[in-house]
Amino acid sequence: MxxxxxxxxxxxxxxxxxxxxxxxxxxxxxxxxxxxxxxxxxxxxxxxxxxxxxxxxxxxxxxxxxxxxxxxxxxxxxxxxxxxxxxxxxxxxxxxxxxxxxxxxxxxxxxxxxxxxxxxxxxxxxEIEEADFYVGSYSIGDRTRAFLKVQDGCDYKCTYCTIPLARGISRSDTMENVLKNAREISQQGIKEIVLTGVNIGDYGKGEFGNKKHEHTFFELVQALDKVEGIERLRISSIEPNLLKNETIEFVSQSRTFVPHFHIPLQSGSNDILKKMKRRYLRELYADRVAKIREVMPHACIGVDVIVGFPGETDEHFLETYHFLNELDISYLHVFTYSERDNTEATEMEGVVPGNVRAKRSKMLRGLSVKKRRAFYESQIGTNRTVLFESENKEGYIHGFTENYVKVKTPWNPELVNTLHEINLTKIDEDGSVRMEFVNVPV
The missing domain is CATH 3.40.50.12160 (Methylthiotransferase, N-terminal domain)
Incomplete structure (x- = not known):
């Protein structure tokens, strides 16, 4: 050998x-x-x-x-x-x-x-201009879910971001190949697929190196919903301007797509959004959240936000804080702005001192804890489906419901990578939710 x-x-x-x-x-x-x-x-x-x-x-x-x-x-x-x-x-x-x-x-x-x-x-x-071809990929992180790449690169010119410099132009996998990869994943007994990319809402562009959309993101979602053997499909981060009503409505009726959206906001101040060269204003963001709530009141909505962007005054930050506080969202991912070479933002005036960035970040992280708690509380007493993970953590097995509530129950290896209908009973000290089986597993 x-x-x-x-x-x-x-x-x-x-x-x-x-x-x-x-x-x-x-x-x-x-x-x-x-x-x-x-x-x-x-x-x-x-x-x-x-x-x-x-x-x-x-x-x-x-x-x-x-x-x-x-x-x-x-x-x-x-x-x-x-x-x-x-x-x-x-x-x-x-x-x-x-x-x-x-x-x-x-x-x-x-x-x-x-x-x-x-x-x-x-x-x-x-030279990054040469990164104009597409390589499809997927990962199997553990036995329960896989990350399936459908798109790469980005044509947006956000002033803080190096991704277009690092990954090149927006380009997509062919529909045929995405579906082939999805089938391969499902054949390995994996129950959940998370769709990933740099800007997945832009899916369909440049499939053959051109700028024409061969297919739309909505068409991709419709096609994936029909793949046999996949129990759950989750959309990872998607830009608010690319998350269309048709997609939201489809997810609300879908066989496999779960009611969980992660939508970058970055700032709740229109002045800062313009300086960031984002492609929407806060009003459109609020509209997306309202639409999701209208058709899926129980949906989980996660938000990316950046604090300490150049020129962000106390007033701008408070605008963001109050906007998020009043918005019916479920949790935040908070990023402290950091200067990146070859980005427009590094040339901007009004640099926010490090200690101020840290303080603002702490305030928003505190708000995130409050939001997640309120969302979990709204789910107590409801019946949901949980997919159990594979790790034994201090005598407990954890899992996520379709709307991304983290639940726990005493460790039982037979539950790994299985789906069960459960009732959410109470929030534990560690922040996860206790549960009871609706149909006791055999």
């Missing part, structure tokens, strides 16, 4: 990165490598980087050090968004042998002929 090489992966950032790591991992397995955990000794460590937060940049060095501690002769490769934006910077990190940009990362096995350490990281990265 030949000595097979071992490869390990570490993913920073979003669900999209996780789906791409899985695809890259499968290409290694096709070449005869064995995949092991990142905590194990491996011959190659592949780190899929992120550029959205300051934090992800710093984490990279720590992860390289961790890999080198496990095996100081291991070959270390960096791929992903940060590798596209600042390849030389990553190549300079002690221990890094290879840095691949946006188009090269899916051909990584072509670059790994010789696993000897390099004195200096070797860089292969494209």
């Amino acid at each position: 030949e000595n097979r090489k071992k490869v390990a992966f570490y993913t920073l950032g979003c669900k999209l990165n996780f789906s791409e790591t899985s695809t890259i991992a499968r290409s290694f397995q096709d070449e005869g490598f064995d995949r092991v955990d990142f905590e194990d000794v491996a011959d190659i460590y592949v780190i899929n980087t992120c550029s959205v937060t300051e934090n992800a940049d710093k984490q990279f060095k720590q992860i390289v050090r961790k890999a080198m501690k496990l095996n100081d002769k291991a070959f270390v490769a960096a791929v992903g968004c940060y590798a596209q934006l600042k390849p030389e910077e990553l190549a300079d990190v002690d221990g890094v042998d290879l840095v691949l940009g946006a188009t090269e990362k899916f051909k990584i096995t072509d670059y790994i002929n010789d696993l000897s350490k390099n004195d200096m990281g070797e860089v292969h990265s494209c």
Whole structure:
């Protein structure tokens, strides 16, 4: 038996990165490598980087050090968004042998002929204009759900964002391939698929490198709803201006799409939204939330918001706070603005001091806790369907209802990756919800 090489992966950032790591991992397995955990000794460590937060940049060095501690002769490769934006910077990190940009990362096995350490990281990265082809991918995070990539890149020019620089133009998978991947996932016994992309509401554009929409996001949703064997489909983040009434209405009647939306707001102040070059104003956002509530009163609505954007005064921040406080939403993801090279926002006046950014972030995180609690309370006494996860956490098994309420019940391995009708009974001290089975599982 030949000595097979071992490869390990570490993913920073979003669900999209996780789906791409899985695809890259499968290409290694096709070449005869064995995949092991990142905590194990491996011959190659592949780190899929992120550029959205300051934090992800710093984490990279720590992860390289961790890999080198496990095996100081291991070959270390960096791929992903940060590798596209600042390849030389990553190549300079002690221990890094290879840095691949946006188009090269899916051909990584072509670059790994010789696993000897390099004195200096070797860089292969494209001009981002060359990232005009599409590579489909999906990941199986655990046994219960998979992230299915349907779109990549972005044509929006938000003034704080490096994603278009890191991932290129908006382009999509073919409908045929998305449906093929969805069927493959369902055949593996996975019950839930989460649709991911950079700007998934823009799905259909550039399928063949052009700007014409071959299909719309709504048509994709309709087609996926018919795929046999999938119990649940969840839409990840979608821009408010691209979330149309027809999609909301379809989800409310759908066989598989769940009543859970995650819609980036970024600011509740129209002045700041304009400075950010977002493609809507707060009135449209409030309208989207009202529409969802009208047809799905029990839906879960998550919101992304950025604090401390240049020029955000106390008045602007309070506008955001009050807007969100009055809005019927379920939780917030709060991001503290951080300066990114080559973005318009770094040139703007009115830099918000770090301590003010931190204070505003804390206020919105507190509001999120209040919102989630109120949403959970509104669900007590209702019957929902839960999909149980695979982990035993301190003697409990957790799961999520279709409308994203986190529930817990005493650990029972037979419940893993199964769906059950339950009644939500009370909120526990840890914030999750206790439940009773409506139909006692056999």
